[in-house]
Structures are given as C-alpha cells and as structure tokens.
Amino acid sequence: MSKHILVVDDSKTIRNLVAFVLKAEGFKVAMAEDGLDAIEKLSTIDPVDLILSDINMPRMDGFTFIKTIRQQDAYKDIPIIVLSTEGQEQDIQKGISLGANLYMVKPAQPEKMVRNIKMLLG
Ligand SMILES: [Mg+2]
Secondary structure, X not given: OOOEEEEEOOOHHHXXXXXXXXXXXXXXXXXXXXXXXXXXXXXXXXXXXXXXXXXXXXXXXXXXXXXXXXXXXXXXXXXXEEEEOOOXXXXXXXXXXXXXXXXXEOOOOHHHHHHHHHHHHO
16 A cells, blocks of 8 residues: 655645655655644544655744654654755754654755655655
8 A cells, every 4th residue: 555645844836846756656645834734634644654844834843843743642653754945953953853763955856855755664
C-alpha cells in the first residue's frame, strides 16, 4: 500500500511542487497550510506515515508544530523532515532537538528529498 505523506507549508507553490514530486513517486499526499491545520489533518488521516514541514508559517510555525505533536503518543513516532529556507546552524539544531528526524534547506533537490523520505520510511 502506498505511504501517506503530509506536506505542511504556507506557500501553495511549494505545497504543489512537493506534492507533484511525491505523487510521481507513488506516494499519497495530504497538505496543510500551517501547524494548526496540520494537527487537524493528522486527526482525520490515519495513518500519516511521514511529515514534511516548513518552519516559517502563520498561526503555528514548524518548531511549535513539531514540539506539539512530539508530546502526543499518537504522533510522537511519525518521521518528520523539515524543509525550510532557514539554514542557520541554530535553526537546524532547534528543529532536530524538538524532534525532527532530518532538516533540509530550501531549495532542496527533489531527488535528495525523495531519497531521504524513502530512507526514513525504511
Ligand atoms: Mg513558509
């Protein structure tokens, strides 16, 4: 069965671009436009196998989103890849320490993103 990936980004352009790449690889894709929307989507899609999340978003940013879901039993083990324009070491450290499995800086090469997803999905 194809794996379900939740793409979280406030940019519709990025969401559509990432979704296009993932669908071409056979993944099922759901999208959310910020952290709050993503939490809502998590409760309606079962299971979400992996999350790709932006950091800078309105209402709830990626750091808060990751921190929030890592405190919940149902979501604490879902692999998370951050995809952000913020590439400073302190941002990467923060993302990883809050519970992201990987941190990728935009623009990310599609092949590299897909390779990382497949690696995390085992
Ligand atoms: Mg953003």
